[in-house]
Amino acid sequence: MMKIINIDKQKWAGGVESLSKSYRLFGPVKDVDCHNFKELKQGEQPDLSYGNTKLSPKSVVFPPSEAMFTYSLDESNPEHHILKDVPKDYSPRAVLGMRPCDAKAVSLVRMNFDTPEYRDPYWMDAYEATTFVGLACENPCASCFCTSTGCGPYNEEGLDVLLVDNGNAYIAKALTEKGEKLLASGGFTDAGDASAVDAKKAAAEAKITAKIETDKLSEKVIMDLYDAPFWHDVAFACINCCTCTYACPTCWCFDIQDENKGCEGVRMRNWDSCMTPLFTMHGSGHNPRDKKHQRVRQRFMHKLKYFVDKYQKGIMCVGCGRCVQQCPVNLDIRTVSKTMNDYVAKS
Amino acid sequence: MQNPYKAYPVRIDSIDVATEDKSLRTFTFVFLNPEDEQKFAYESGQFAELSIPGKGEIPIGIASSPTEKGFVRFTVFRTGLVTNHLHNMKVGDIMGVRGPLGHPYPLKDLEGKNIVIIGAGFAFTTLRSTIVYMLNPENRSRFGKIDVIYGARNPGMILYKDELTAWEQRDDINMHITVDGTDDPSWKYHTGFVPTITEKVAPQADDNTYAIMCGPPMMLKFTKPVLDKLGYKHENIILSLENRMKCGIGICGRCNIGKELICKDGPVFTLAQLKHMPEEDT
Numbered sequence: 341m342m343k344i345i346n347i348d349k350q351k352w353a354g355g356v357e358s359l360s361k362s363y364r365l366f367g368p369v370k371d372v373d374c375h376n377f378k379e380l381k382q383g384e385q386p387d388l389s390y391g392n393t394k395l396s397p398k399s400v401v402f403p404p405s406e407a408m409f410t411y412s413l414d415e416s417n418p419e420h421h422i423l424k425d426v427p428k429d430y431s432p433r434a435v436l437g438m439r440p441c442d443a444k445a446v447s448l449v450r451m452n453f454d455t456p457e458y459r460d461p462y463w464m465d466a467y468e469a470t471t472f473v474g475l476a477c478e479n480p481c482a483s484c485f486c487t488s489t490g491c492g493p494y495n496e497e498g499l500d501v502l503l504v505d506n507g508n509a510y511i512a513k514a515l516t517e518k519g520e521k522l523l524a525s526g527g528f529t530d531a532g533d534a535s536a537v538d539a540k541k542a543a544a545e546a547k548i549t550a551k552i553e554t555d556k557l558s559e560k561v562i563m564d565l566y567d568a569p570f571w572h573d574v575a576f577a578c579i580n581c582c583t584c585t586y587a588c589p590t591c592w593c594f595d596i597q598d599e600n601k602g603c604e605g606v607r608m609r610n611w612d613s614c615m616t617p618l619f620t621m622h623g624s625g626h627n628p629r630d631k632k633h634q635r636v637r638q639r640f641m642h643k644l645k646y647f648v649d650k651y652q653k654g655i656m657c658v659g660c661g662r663c664v665q666q667c668p669v670n671l672d673i674r675t676v677s678k679t680m681n682d683y684v685a686k687s
Numbered sequence: 688m689q690n691p692y693k694a695y696p697v698r699i700d701s702i703d704v705a706t707e708d709k710s711l712r713t714f715t716f717v718f719l720n721p722e723d724e725q726k727f728a729y730e731s732g733q734f735a736e737l738s739i740p741g742k743g744e745i746p747i748g749i750a751s752s753p754t755e756k757g758f759v760r761f762t763v764f765r766t767g768l769v770t771n772h773l774h775n776m777k778v779g780d781i782m783g784v785r786g787p788l789g790h791p792y793p794l795k796d797l798e799g800k801n802i803v804i805i806g807a808g809f810a811f812t813t814l815r816s817t818i819v820y821m822l823n824p825e826n827r828s829r830f831g832k833i834d835v836i837y838g839a840r841n842p843g844m845i846l847y848k849d850e851l852t853a854w855e856q857r858d859d860i861n862m863h864i865t866v867d868g869t870d871d872p873s874w875k876y877h878t879g880f881v882p883t884i885t886e887k888v889a890p891q892a893d894d895n896t897y898a899i900m901c902g903p904p905m906m907l908k909f910t911k912p913v914l915d916k917l918g919y920k921h922e923n924i925i926l927s928l929e930n931r932m933k934c935g936i937g938i939c940g941r942c943n944i945g946k947e948l949i950c951k952d953g954p955v956f957t958l959a960q961l962k963h964m965p966e967e968d969t
Binding site for chain 2: 411420455563596620622641642645
């Protein structure tokens with residue numbers, strides 16, 4: 341039975357204050373000319389008046405740069421050249437006010453980091469330490485197309501709590517035990533009423549008119565789409581700036597690099613991007629994706645075809661619209677998806 | 688569950704120059720913690736990340752055979768940052784080995800079959816592992832006829848010469864060694880590229896005969912039509928691929944060909960599987 345709690349906005353700030361005693365809190369804050377998710381400082385409140393953040397909150401579980409191991413190169417150290425675990429803080433943390441699209445993205449990305457064969461300890465430990473508190477969208481951005489990606493402004497997948505702004509109060513739906521625990525810990529105990537939610541949800545969904553066409557992608561043959569003639573045109577304007585992959589909540593690729601200072605070093609993992617030629621360059625100098633159209637094709641094929649075929653969970657896109665909004669040359673995943681969706685290979 | 692990014696610490700036990708031009712060296716590693724050798728239990732065709740703290744990691748096919756105990760061995764071409772550093776390391780140095788990674792050659796499924804091994808250049812390492820495994824007295828009777836076609840640029844570039852010579856003396860394996868060219872008048876083996884020699888010496892295909900191939904792209908490209916001509920079914924042709932890798936466990940996202948990740952879904956594929964995967968350099 342899902343618990344509904346009423347949170348009077350007057351009591352919100354005090355509740356956040358209480359939560360900060362048992363959780364590391366992350367929330368949207370003003371970041372120069374936009375909003376982004378940051379760890380909240382003592383006494384800092386999340387700014388829930390934002391539209392969407394420029395970067396997705398994927399960094400809460402997957403930092404852009406993260407230490408994996410330390411090591412010593414000093415041969416007088418008996419343990420030299422042996423990888424040592426880095427102390428990590430996996431105490432409970434909570435993201436406050438993330439958008440439902442970004443929450444669904446986390447559950448899609450989980451399929452990559454938590455497989456039957458391997459469990460990525462850094463991503464998974466951070467994920468398991470996190471309580472995800474969503475904030476339903478009342479006023480979606482013009483570039484949002486979540487409703488056609490199997491998501492939506494009130495989508496609950498990947499969330500522990502969904503907050504719905506209801507004027508003077510938030511209607512809080514506790515979706516998991518983790519969510520119930522967080523609400524209790526914030527002192528949010530007033531029983532609420534969810535009767536207003538359905539109408540608000542329908543109204544928010546109706547505001548999203550942009551769509552992505554994906555219905556025929558699963559029946560296409562990988563080789564047909566791969567060999568399709570449109571990739572040079574699709575890629576023509578791309579400048580391989582990597583903004584799309586950096587802003588995307590479902591992009592997860594990373595690099596591993598050793599960084600040394602004197603005799604001490606750290607093995608780091610850093611976000612990487614399939615848009616750069618170095619991503620795939622062999623030691624020999626041979627590069628299977630040295631041309632721009634090959635890299636652009638990889639990005640869209642991964643999101644709209646390989647992922648679809650591999651997991652049968654739809655596309656690797658939640659319709660947040662960040663890549664559409666931020667692309668300096670106006671490349672639009674919706675246009676590319678339509679091109680792929682409509683494509684019929686000549687037999 | 689243990690951290691799959693953490694390499695087992697190893698000590699370099701020996702370093703042998705593997706080719707005349709010294710561009711390849713064979714490194715034998717011993718695990719610092721003996722129990723790690725059990726955890727590293729591998730099969731022929733798998734690879735590992737050689738992990739040098741301070742430099743980075745490189746994915747390299749395992750050249751030793753699971754039947755060889757007490758060490759793990761790799762033959763490494765000197766080409767980039769990590770391999771250049773590795774070539775300058777010395778016996779006794781400490782580094783790491785992470786794995787085993789990827790799928791092995793499906794040798795269990797190949798029991799009772801005739802096997803043709805086709806290799807060229809320094810891609811002979813996992814094939815060497817396979818041959819040593821199959822020739823092991825406990826295993827030899829479980830396989831049919833074994834043919835090996837191995838080519839190198841010139842006699843000085845041939846890997847594992849002593850073993851090749853020893854295998855030549857045996858009557859339970861047919862060796863076909865070739866070089867692209869040589870001015871050595873005493874050269875007593877084949878001269879010519881691998882595809883040409885394959886056409887001459889490889890047995891005709893039947894349902895019971897499988898080819899395992901590993902080599903540079905050009906050699907693979909021109910050997911495939913030869914095998915077609917000899918009647919090999921694409922399901923019976925097994926190849927090992929490589930691509931740039933970081934994690935080696937299917938997570939970091941760079942080594943894919945189509946929807947398959949070379950590190951985790953491969954590196955071993957049949958030619959029939961590859962027909963449904965894009966060729967990345969088009």
